[in-house]
Amino acid sequence: MEKVANRSHRRQLVLWVVIMIQLSLFLSACSDETPPRKLLKDTDGNTHVRLQISDSLVSIDNGLVEVTIQNPTGHLIGLKYKEMQNVLESRNHNHNKGYWDIVWDEDAYDKLETEHVEVITQTDDLVELSFTKKWNHGKTLPLNIQKRFIVRRGVPGVYMYGVFDREEDFPDAQMYQIRIAFKLKEDKFRFMAVSDTIQRVMPRSEDRDEHRSQILAFKEAVVLTNPSDPSLKGEVDDKYQYSAENKDNKLHGWISDDDGVGFWIITPSDEFRTGGPHKQDLTSHVGPTALSMFVSTHYTGTEIDTFYKQGESWKKVFGPVLIYLNSAPSNDDHRNILWNDAKRQLSEEIESWPYNFTGSEDFPNSEQRGQVNGQLLVQDRYMVRTLMQAKSAFVGLAAPGDAGSWQTEGKGYQFWTRTDNIGHFSINNVRPGNYSLYAWVPGFIGNYKLDLNITIQPGNKIELGTLIYDPPRNGPTLWEIGVPDRTAAEFFIPEPYPQFMNSITKDGTDKFRQYGLWDRYSDIYREGNLVYTVGASNYSRDWFFAHVPRKTGNNTNQPTTWQIKYNLQDVNENGTYTLQLALAAASFAEVQVRFNDPTTVRPYFTTTRIGYDNAVARHGIHGLYRLYSINLPGYIFHKGDNTIYLTQTRSLNSFVAVMTPCNPGDLVGRHAIQATYGRHTSGIRAIQAIYEPRANGEVAMQYYTRRGRHADEPANGEVAMQTSQPMERSPCSLGDLVGRHVVPATLFIPMADQIPLLRLDNEHISSHLGIMEDEQRVLRLRLHKVPKPHPLIEENLQEAGFWYITFVRDYKLVPGLISALIERWRPETHTFHLPCGECTITLEDVAMQLGVQTNGMPVVMSHEFNKVEQLCNLFLGKAPVPPECKGWRVRQYSWGSAILAFLYREMCKASLVVNDNNTVEIGGCLLLLQSWAWHRLPFLTPISRTAVDFPLAGRWRHKIEGTGLVHNNIKEFRLKIDIKAKKEFNWRPYMNEELFALIPHDILDGFQYWCAVTPLINFAFVEIQFGDRVLRQFHFHQPIPRSPWDHDLLQNLDGRRPVNWVETHDDLHRFDGRRKESVNWVEKHATYINAWNNRASFMPTLDAIQDDDFNFETSAYLAYFLDNGKPFLTTIVERRQFLRFKKRFGKAEYSLPSGSGSSSLQTEAEMTDVDNSAPQSLHYAVDDSTGPAYIPEFVQPEAPIYSPTFLSTYDFEHMTVQIPPMNEGDGYNTPEPQRPQCIRRPPRHYHSTTPRHRQQL
Known part of the structure; x- marks a missing residue:
């Protein structure tokens, strides 16, 4: 019995010990000092990883988390953790729970659904899967896709990364955004944490609905008016309020307070992100949504390089990132517990980077990477005389480029670190490749770049030593x-x-x-x-x-x-x-x-x-x-x-x-030295030059003069100099002159603001109309009609990009209309001068009217072809075997700009008076000119029974009805334009949804450069499109344009010296390409070709028009144009005869120039009891607001013919204009005014028949 009692006592003692141990473990597990993951490891952390694959699902379970992926699309559709069967929103479709997506080209969107699944690694410790898709040369995103998933033993989460690549033959693509998105359970996850300071309870997605919120200035921002949580009423919700820089965007996520569960995105490295450490991007926002952003244009715009060209192979690994889940008992401090545990896990992941468990050979481990060490110092001689340590400077490796280019680099990898207190830095775990080293130092302006490239090879360690940054400062x-x-x-x-x-x-x-x-x-x-x-x-x-x-x-x-x-x-x-x-x-x-x-x-x-x-x-x-x-x-x-x-x-x-x-x-x-010649000429200025004396005290001098009709010769070649204190080193502002130490003589160039805009007015046809016989000059038109293509070559025309122009045939030209337009063409500005301002034919018009692409290489090469095979080789790739001809080579050229260049040249030649004949020739694409006029000047447009079609010029190939004007009567066209163009010019004829649906995508290629100031090249011909002078044609406000003689493009065409564009302009117009077959125009026009290829640098500043008033512009431009241009070609008396009295309505109609500033005149005069046989009075109410204004030209008979009278202020409120009597009928009998001989006479008869199509328009 005693033995039995002893055994019983021992069993009770053991039982109590076990109970005490369990109680101790329980209390320890509930302690705040013990992470919840410790408890998880003690329970299920040792479970091996299991994989199950079915036709529709793939499941990976490590005992802590169960990951479910849709097969074969690769969408993450389930994350089971603890008691939560799925932390993702189960109400969403499978493609809207956990998914990759890419925004590419303009509005294309792809969720990267894959087609195959492959097991990369399967062990008890780890399972890695790859969901793949190969591009099949369709219209889908041209990208090969690998979406990788890794689940490890003991880690409550899933690693995700992607391997994307493009082969050389893949077509061009623009990938604006690449990311992974997660949509969590809305009824569970309400608390969001982005950083130590940004943590809060968030609204529900339904709180952004119309009945619970109000949209503010943009759709992303709403004010909560009736949220489900009343404490949030009046707050603004906007996902961009929670953005973070790449260097700080390493941990963010959500917490379910009811379950004590946290969902976190952990990003241990920024090497695969774009834009460097300071680029900002989205994190988490209302949904609840959590994002892992890899590529985006947020906070940079399209300046970041996300364009992938055909012919360039590319591959990049995005990630891995860890989707981490943790838990804690729900109490008052569970949020801090979960957040701190997530931060601890982040530290572990950073210490483990780069991972050694990934199965992709494209992700190198630490042994396959390199290291770069050095020290960065700052030399600012205007601050202190000694070198300064670059404390806390940002130093990084990125793709080779200019200093600061890392901000917009988006294709490669970047590796950044910060220097210590004495400027030392160490950039670790760098992938093999070629890089440039960049840096910037807080407290100093500018960017640093090491002048040599760095090549990283596996395992190497590069010591750069001491680097010195000299900030861009020129003085104290x-x-x-x-x-x-x-x-x-x-x-x-x-x-x-x-x-x-x-x-x-x-x-x-x-x-x-x-x-x-x-x-x-x-x-x-x-x-x-x-x-x-x-x-x-x-x-x-x-x-x-x-x-x-x-x-x-x-x-x-x-x-x-x-x-x-x-x-x-x-x-x-x-x-x-x-x-x-x-x-x-x-x-x-x-x-x-x-x-x-x-x-x-x-x-x-x-x-x-x-x-x-x-x-x-x-x-x-x-x-x-x-x-x-x-x-x-x-x-x-x-x-x-x-x-x-x-x-x-x-x-x-x-x-x-x-x-x-x-x-x-x-x-x-x-300091500058001013070198001036003995005399100057009006309109000429001298450019000051920087000088450096030689060490021996001598001064090397070089004369650099320019001859021409717009600059005087130097007087006796003498130079008057003033000396001043030299500097250590100074570049010469006049370019690369011979010798390092020079004093260039002054280069005389005309000041742009002193050259008349209409410099060639004395030679222009518009200034000779009054002395020409019968006041008309009808041009002889050279027209080569386009025949209907043979069916056998239709496919070739389509491939070459010439298909649409074949629809523009059987075209009847109107000589009077074309001649009247040439009278208004100004070779100085390459624009038409109309009462509404300047307008012209642009690359947009070529694309819309003819259907010819305008983007591509300039049409310029040598004329020297001994055999047709040479020409075929150049344009088609190989000759003369037809099956191997490559029509796509033809499409690489900008044929639209070549067409426009030749038309510009022909119009410039025809607009100048070259002899006493009344008729001269004009060639070029005249059907483009005429169709442009019919679309822009609707009061001259014939009636076409053809529906809107593409290209637009093809509309007129069918039967049309006339405009009521005689085809060769220039005077009637002239008067119509002067009276109607002010109000009826069509600034946006292509704003038509039906038309947009017909336009092929390749025709719009390069549309963003249509308004650029750019050279137009056609073999020997080079003309300039001044897009900055006609911005209203592109739906932008028109400011006062720069002088055509003082433009960035024209000043930078010659790298050796500033360009006198007046002479350059004249030289180009005088140039004749005939009998110059052996000239290589690629070399001859290299400067212009470079300007064409870089036309994005010469875009004007754009300010979009918000209202629908496209004919009204600010008075500043109109005042400039009326003062410098030539809006009218008819006299006051001639235009007055177009005043028509409508006895039935008791009103008078007339054309009135618009006002300046905020002042204007009423455009309609009330009349009662009109008697056409007696003189009439028109009363105009004047808006007496501040600022100058224009009044009608016929108010003061002594006013100049070609411009209205300008009044700086008004001292009256009403004025009365006397109009001479007019006879009823088709013609007006008016006395002939006394005028100089050079001014043409008014027409004796005017046929007042109203065109039949006007009511329709």
Whole structure:
């Protein structure tokens, strides 16, 4: 019995020990100090990984998480964790739970559904699957796809990565966005965490519906009016408020409070992301949605390189990223437990990078990678004399390019690190490849780039030693606004509107994330724009963080001009100063810089239209970094007070803006020498040159003169010089002259603003109309009709891109119309001058009217072909075997620009008076000219019974009815254009949905460059399309254009010296390509070919028209045009005879030039009891608002013939105009005025028959 009792006692003792151990373990598991994953490992963490594959599903289970993937599409449709059968939204379709997607080309969207599944690795510790799809040469995304999934033992989650590649023969593609998206259970996940400070309860997706919210300025932003959670009422929801930079976007996700479960996206490396460490992108947002972003245009726009060309192979691995799940008991602190555990897991993943368990040979492990070490120092001799450590600088490796190009690099890999306190850096785990080393240092402007490329090979370690960055400074800093940190965070960020305030961050920081801050500028600066006084103002209080337009009411905006006031006690008039303008972001904006005089028409500097960042609307504090160094001559400054005027000229919407992180003003340590000849000529200016003396004290001199009718010869070749203090090193501003130390003589070129716009008016036909016989000159038209193609070659024509032009045949030309248009063609500007302003035939018109592609290589090559085989080899690839002819080679050329170049040349020749004959020839594509006129000038358009078809010029090949005008009566066309074109010119004839549906995609290729200022090349002929002068044709407002003699394109055509475009223009027009068959035009026109290939650099600044009034423009342009152009070719008396009295309605109709400024005249005069046999009076009510205005030409008979009288102010409210009596009938009998002989006589009879089609139009 005693033994039994002892055994029983021992069993009870063992039982109590076991109970105590279990209780201890339980308490330990519930402790806050023990991560929940510890408990998971003790229970199911040792379970091996199991794989099951069926026809429709693939399942991977490691005991902690069960992953379900749709077979074979590769969509993630299930994540089972703990008691949650699926953390993904089960109500969604399978393709809308966990999926990859790509946005490509314009609006194409692909969710990357695959076709096959392959087991890469299957062990007890790991399973890796690959879902693949090969491109099948269809219309789908030209991309080979591998979507990889990895589940490891003991890891509660799934690793995902993609391997995408393109072969050389794949067609062009633009891939704007690549990402993985997850849609979680909406009834479970309500709490979102993006960072330590951005954590909050989020609205439901249904809270964004119409009955619960209101859309604000853009669809992504809504204000919650009736949310399911009343505490969120009045808040704004916008997914861009939660964006993060790549360097910080490593961990974000959601928490289910009810279940104590967290869902996290962990990104241990940024090497596969685009745009470098500072590019911002989306994280998580309402849905609940969690995103893993790899490629996007957010905060950069299309400037980031996402274009993949045919002929270039490409492969890239995106990821791996870890989808991590964790849990904690639901209590008051479970959110912190889950967040801290996710941060711990992130640290583990970073330590394990690069992973050694991936099965793709395209993902190298640590042993297959390299390392780059070095030290970066800063040398700023204007700050301190010693080298400075580049503390906390960003140093990285990216694809070779220019300094700063890593911001827009999107195809390769990037590896970044930060230097320590003494500038040392180590870039680890670099994939093999060729790179450039880039850097930027906080506190210093500019970008650093090492001048040699770095090749990484597996396992190598490169020691770069000490690198020195010399910031772009030319002298000691006079003043500085802001901090060179590439953001606008240090500037004044206003408090948000109370009705739009969000609880985005815990500590209330990052105010820039709030909605509506752009409109606060108009509230704060009600009376005037921002004025910053150097030395008195504080940029954190007095410099608004974004240069935005001002709201003026009625949803309109106006440009804003900021002032920087500063004092200069000592001004070196012979010196050169520098303004460094650094921009943190820009969105469809333009900054113009003026000094001391804000009223100057032309700014001293303009950025032109820049940026697609959209950082203001997307609550970003920066976008792409831009730096402008503006050299300024000392003589523009005053001793004492000076003012810089920064004008943001764009006001399309509230988000057109720039952010300015730093504006340093430097004094340049160099001076200019002015070398002038003995005499100058009116309209001629001298360019100052930089000089350097030789070490021995001698000065090497070089004369560089230009001969021609627009520049005088130097007098006696003498040079008067002034010496000044030299600099250490200075480039010569006149280009690469012979010798390093030179003093160039002054180069005389005409000032653009002193050359008349209509420089050739004395030679132009419009100035000789009054002295020509019968006041007419009918042109003889050279027309080569296009025959109907033989059926055997139709396929070849389609392949070559010439199919549509075959529809333009059987065409009847109207000589009178073409002759009347040539009278208005100006060879100086390559535009027609009409009462409505300037217009012309552009590349858009060629594409729409003829169906010929305008994008591609210029049509220029040698004429020397001894055999037809040579020509076939050039255009078709091989000759003369027809089956092997490659029509696609023909499509590579811009035939549209060649057609337009020849037409421009012919119109320029025909518009000038070359002899006393009344009839001259004109060739070129005249059917294009005539069809353009019929679409743009509807009052001259015949009636066509043919429906809208493509190309548009083909519409007139069928039977048409006349316009009521005699085909050869130029005078009637002339009068019609003068009277009707002002109001009836059609600025957008192609805005037709039915037409858009007919236009082939390849015809629109390159449409974004249709309005560029660009050369048009056709073998020997080179003409310039001045798209900046006809922006209304492209639905943009027309500013005062730059002089055609002073354009960026024309000044940069010759790299050796500034171009006198007046002479260049004349030389091109005089050039004859005949009997020059041996000339290689590729070499001859190399400069123009380069300009054509880079025409994107010569795009005008664009400001879209918002209303439907396309005939009305601001008075500034009209005042410029009426003052410099030639809007009318008929006299006042001739146009007066076109006044028609409508006795039935008691009103008079007339053509009236538009006003200037905000003043205008009523365009309709009320009349009662009209008696056509007696003189009549028309009463005009005058809008007496401020600003000048134009009054009708016939108000003052002594006014000039070709332009209306300009009145600077009005001193009357009404005026009366006497109109001579007119007889009823078809003709008017009016006395003949006394005029100079050179002015033509009015027509004696005018047939007033109204065209039959006018009522229809």
